[in-house]
Each structure stands twice: as structure tokens, then as C-alpha cells.
Amino acid sequence: MEVVAGGAAKSSDLTALQSTVGSNKAAADKQMTTLADADKALGLRVDNVTAAANTDRAAAQAGINEAKIAAADAKQSSAQSINQVNASLNSLSASVTQVQQATATLDGKVSSKWGVILETADAKGNRKVSGLQQFNDGSTSQFIITADQVMIGDFTNLCGNPSGVDGRLDGWVGATPSAISSSGRPMPWSDNNWVMSFSDRDQQYGNWFPVKPGDEFFVSADCIPAGRGEAPYPFLIGLQFAGEGVADAWISGAQAPPASGRQSPAGTLRVPSQFNRARVWTSIQGPHGHNSIWHVWNVQVRRKSTGNLLVDGAITTDKLTAGSVTADKIAANSVLARHVVAEQINTDHLAAGSITAVKIASNVITADKLAASSITTLNLAAGAVTTDKLASNSITTDKLAANSVTAANLAAGAISADKLASKSITADKLAVGSLDAITARIGTLRTATSGARTEISDNVIKVFDENGTLRVRLGNLSL
Structure with a gap:
């Protein structure tokens, strides 16, 4: 319906459906509104789909809500879309909200926002929020991740023929195609009506691809035992590894136990040391010559994230929190003199005996580099300080510990009259065999x-x- 009055035009349309039985109710409605006048224009659309069921055991609700708004006037234009899905059962709840917004204003400002927020609440009321948000105002852009764990992966499936579609087994060794059931109808438990029938103990797919020790891979498959849907031996999926001068290794990342029914084993595995190549491998863990058969499809093998996804130079100083670089993170001999800020190393940073003669360049230690009493016996290795390591006049009184200078430290003739304090030589300091050794007046x-x-x-x-x-x-x- 359109209404024109006072220079303004407005149209609206409402469609609503509802079904109710007792306390159970389902509803779907759509509202559209447009408005225009001499100064502005606005368009609005709201869609809601809800369902509620209340029984003596539970109160359950679910809903999908979407709102779209576009507005423009002489000062700004903006568009916004909000979409939310939510579900609750008694005190449990979960929701996903997506927001998109774009704005441009007459004063030259622009803004674009996008975000997805996931929120849950458990039976005790504990709430958990995660999501992604992006902001861009033309001068600054932000990408915000809220999550306990962040996983980045290469989603390329290293198994190029995961289900044997059209009866093709290109790349597989040890597999026989199976496409239809005994009644001639497509197998109902296969997503694409095709499966591979594995009966050999080991099956491999494709060529070898390069790996490095420590690389991680995600593996998964869908499978079901043949015949009556039971198998006496488990089905495994993983990788076969090879290296130079070492025997091959077969490592499983997931397995389906010997049980009936459709299963979807999934897991991860890590490349062990000494191996540099791998290929897709599955196995039925029975003895050679067994008669167990598994139907397999949707084989997935993908690399998990590694440090290779970081661009060189991406981690700068401002990206590191204080104290995050510890001794075990620093490679031996990687810290050079040019990496140390002047006067940053003090006594507290030196381990006992860590300064040896080979660490000290000639004449680099002068008196002004030493704090009073800062160098003790514990800091010096035996014979570390030699004459060529000391600058002239670098050893002053405050640098000497009490009783540290003994006769062995004094060169012959080093103590002259001007080095002695008045009355410092007493009788007990004299060692003479006769008085004629003393050349002076007797006195009284x-x-x-x-x-x-x-x-x-x-x-x-x-x-x-x-x-x-x-x-x-x-x-x-x-x-």
C-alpha cells in the first residue's frame, strides 16, 4: 500500500503466517517498508521465522531473524544487514549473528563493518562468545578474532580421488570399485552413490609429496563394513612415510573400530623425524589374506597450519609481549654486541664464571665500566683478568675487596715511600737480623x-x- 501526503510517500507490505496446536506454535512473517520525502529516502525489510514447542519435559525455541535497512539523505548514506539464527532448550542457548554495515558522510568520512558473533550458554548460565570482526574507516583497518584457538590450514585435499566416482580408481592401488547395491539401486549410505571397496591389507593413493619432520596433517574418511555391515578388523587412514636411508613407516591418524554401521573416523598425525616424503595410506588391520571388506568414500588428507604461513618479517618487536622471549627461545650465538643497548648488562645478568678471558677484548674494561664491588671472585674464571685487559689506573680503591691484595700481587719495588701512610710501618712489620740493617740514628x-x-x-x-x-x-x- 502506498500513501502520499504532505510531500512524502510511504509504502508497506506485511505477510504473516502462523500455525498453533496447544502450546506449540510456528510463525513466518515478512515486512517491507519504503519511505521517501524531499529530504530523505529509506527502505526496510524484516523477515522472521520462529518455532516454539513446550512440553512437560522441555521448552524449546528456534528462530531466524533478518533485517535489511538502506537510508540516504543530504548528509549521509548507509546500508545495514543483520541476520541472526538462534536456538534454545530450557536454559541452554546458542546463536549466530552476522552484521554488515557501510556508511559514507558529507564531511568525508567512510566506514565499513562486518562481523560474525557466535554465542552459547550452558545449563549453569556460563556464556561463551567467539567470532570475527572487520573494520575499515579509510585510514585504519582492523581484523579481530575472538577465540580460544585459531587454526589456519591448507584445505587442499591431497587425495585427488576420494570416492571413486564413476567407478574410476585413478591413483589407487589395492582398491576395487563398488557403485550399486545388490538390488541395482544406488547405495543409500554413500553421499555421491559411489564408494571404493577395500579388501587388501594396505591401500595407497597417488605419488609421494614432500614433508618435513613436525608437519601435521588432518585425515578423515567415511566408511562402512561390507556384507551384513560388520567387520572383524578395524579400518585405518593415515600416511606412509619414506626417507633417505631409513625404513618406511605407516602411521594412522584415525581408525574405525570393527563395528557395524556407517562411521566417519577423523584425526591428526605428525611427521616423525628422518622422513621427507609421504603418500596417502589406508589399511584394514587384519592378517594378510583376510576376507574383511570395507566400503570407503570421501577420503580427506589435508595439511594443518605451519609457520610457513607467516610472511617473513611479519613478527616485529611491537608484536611481542614483555618477557615473552626467554632464553630457550634464543638460538646459541644469535645475540651479538650490536643487538645489546649500551649499559643494559649489569651484574644481575651475569652467571657465575660466565666472563672468561676469551670474552674480554684488550683494554675494554675501564674503571667507569665497573660498579663498586660489582666484580667478585664468583664472576671471574681462573686467569681471566690479565694485565692487557686492564686500562691504566682502572683499578681504584673502591674496586678492591678487603684483603684482596697479597704479596703475590705486588711487583718488586712497587711500594715506594709516597705509597705509605704516616706511621703505617710498626715494629711487627719489620723483619731484620741485626740493627746494622737499619741505616738511621738510634735516638733514645x-x-x-x-x-x-x-x-x-x-x-x-x-x-x-x-x-x-x-x-x-x-x-x-x-x-
């Missing part, structure tokens, strides 16, 4: 300071009694 020698005593001066000898009275004078009698 006394056997006691008072009372009975003998005094010897330069040219006179005096003897005093116990009262301090002079009794004998020899030599210069005038003294």
Missing part, C-alpha cells in the same frame, strides 16, 4: 720509662736506680 733507647732503667742515646749511656737517681754516666758526660 730505654729499658723502662721510670725507676730503675738504662738509657742509651746517640753518644751517652745512663744508669738509674729504683728511685730514678742517676748512678752511672758513660760517654759524653755533659749530657
Whole structure:
């Protein structure tokens, strides 16, 4: 219906369907609205599909909601699309919401947004959110991933003939095609009406492809035992590995146990060391000559993500969190002098005995490079510091630990009179066999300071009694 009034035109259309039985209800509705006047134009479309079922055991609801809006005026234009699917059962809920938006304004601003948000809630009310979001405003672009785990893979199937379609077994060794059931109708458990019938112990597909130790692969297949739908031996899917000078290895990534019914085994495997090539391999794990048969289709072998997906130089300093580079992440000898900022290495960074003579260039250690008492015996290897490693005057008093200089450290004649403090040499420091070793005036020698005593001066000898009275004078009698 279109209405024109006051210079504006508006049209709308509503279609609604609903079915109800008791407390169970299903509904589908579509609403479309358009509006135009002298200043603006707007188009709106809303689609809803809902279902609700309530029983004595559970309350279940599901819905699909989609809204599309386009608007334009003299200042801006914008378009937005919101699509959501949701499901709930009692206190459990799950939803997927997709948002797309584009905007351009008269003042030169542009913006585009896209996002997918996945949200779940368990029976205890614990909510979990993950998703992707992209933003671009013409100057800055962002790509945001919210997830506990991020997996990036090469989704190329390395098995180019996964189901034997049209009865072709190109590339397979040990397989016999099977396409229809005994009644002549397509096999109902095959997605594409064709399967491969494996009866040999081992089957391989294709040529060898290059691998590296540590590479990871995802493998999967659909399968069902032949005959009555039972098999006495399990079915395995994986890779056969080969290398130079080593025996081949067959490693399974997933297996279907010997049970009845359709199965879809899936798993991952890693390339072991010493191998450099591989090819697709399946096996029925029975003895050679067994009569077990498995029908197999949709064989998938894909590489998982590796460091090769990172562009060289993509990881820069600002991408690393503080403390994330630890010693075990650094290859031996990879840190050179040019990588170390000046004055960044202090005593705390040096392991005991880590500085040896070969690590020190001649004359590079000067006094200003050493903190007071920073170099202790633990930091030096035996014989590490030699004369050529010391700059002139680099060893000052504050660099020497107490009692660190012994006679063995002093060169002959190294201590001269100007190196001695006043009165620093006492009698106990002298080692002489006779007085003639001392070339100096005697001065005055006394056997006691008072009372009975003998005094010897330069040219006179005096003897005093116990009262301090002079009794004998020899030599210069005038003294």
C-alpha cells in the first residue's frame, strides 16, 4: 500500500503466517517498508521465522531473524544487514549473528563493518562468545578474532580421488570399485552413490609429496563394513612415510573400530623425524589374506597450519609481549654486541664464571665500566683478568675487596715511600737480623720509662736506680 501526503510517500507490505496446536506454535512473517520525502529516502525489510514447542519435559525455541535497512539523505548514506539464527532448550542457548554495515558522510568520512558473533550458554548460565570482526574507516583497518584457538590450514585435499566416482580408481592401488547395491539401486549410505571397496591389507593413493619432520596433517574418511555391515578388523587412514636411508613407516591418524554401521573416523598425525616424503595410506588391520571388506568414500588428507604461513618479517618487536622471549627461545650465538643497548648488562645478568678471558677484548674494561664491588671472585674464571685487559689506573680503591691484595700481587719495588701512610710501618712489620740493617740514628733507647732503667742515646749511656737517681754516666758526660 502506498500513501502520499504532505510531500512524502510511504509504502508497506506485511505477510504473516502462523500455525498453533496447544502450546506449540510456528510463525513466518515478512515486512517491507519504503519511505521517501524531499529530504530523505529509506527502505526496510524484516523477515522472521520462529518455532516454539513446550512440553512437560522441555521448552524449546528456534528462530531466524533478518533485517535489511538502506537510508540516504543530504548528509549521509548507509546500508545495514543483520541476520541472526538462534536456538534454545530450557536454559541452554546458542546463536549466530552476522552484521554488515557501510556508511559514507558529507564531511568525508567512510566506514565499513562486518562481523560474525557466535554465542552459547550452558545449563549453569556460563556464556561463551567467539567470532570475527572487520573494520575499515579509510585510514585504519582492523581484523579481530575472538577465540580460544585459531587454526589456519591448507584445505587442499591431497587425495585427488576420494570416492571413486564413476567407478574410476585413478591413483589407487589395492582398491576395487563398488557403485550399486545388490538390488541395482544406488547405495543409500554413500553421499555421491559411489564408494571404493577395500579388501587388501594396505591401500595407497597417488605419488609421494614432500614433508618435513613436525608437519601435521588432518585425515578423515567415511566408511562402512561390507556384507551384513560388520567387520572383524578395524579400518585405518593415515600416511606412509619414506626417507633417505631409513625404513618406511605407516602411521594412522584415525581408525574405525570393527563395528557395524556407517562411521566417519577423523584425526591428526605428525611427521616423525628422518622422513621427507609421504603418500596417502589406508589399511584394514587384519592378517594378510583376510576376507574383511570395507566400503570407503570421501577420503580427506589435508595439511594443518605451519609457520610457513607467516610472511617473513611479519613478527616485529611491537608484536611481542614483555618477557615473552626467554632464553630457550634464543638460538646459541644469535645475540651479538650490536643487538645489546649500551649499559643494559649489569651484574644481575651475569652467571657465575660466565666472563672468561676469551670474552674480554684488550683494554675494554675501564674503571667507569665497573660498579663498586660489582666484580667478585664468583664472576671471574681462573686467569681471566690479565694485565692487557686492564686500562691504566682502572683499578681504584673502591674496586678492591678487603684483603684482596697479597704479596703475590705486588711487583718488586712497587711500594715506594709516597705509597705509605704516616706511621703505617710498626715494629711487627719489620723483619731484620741485626740493627746494622737499619741505616738511621738510634735516638733514645730505654729499658723502662721510670725507676730503675738504662738509657742509651746517640753518644751517652745512663744508669738509674729504683728511685730514678742517676748512678752511672758513660760517654759524653755533659749530657
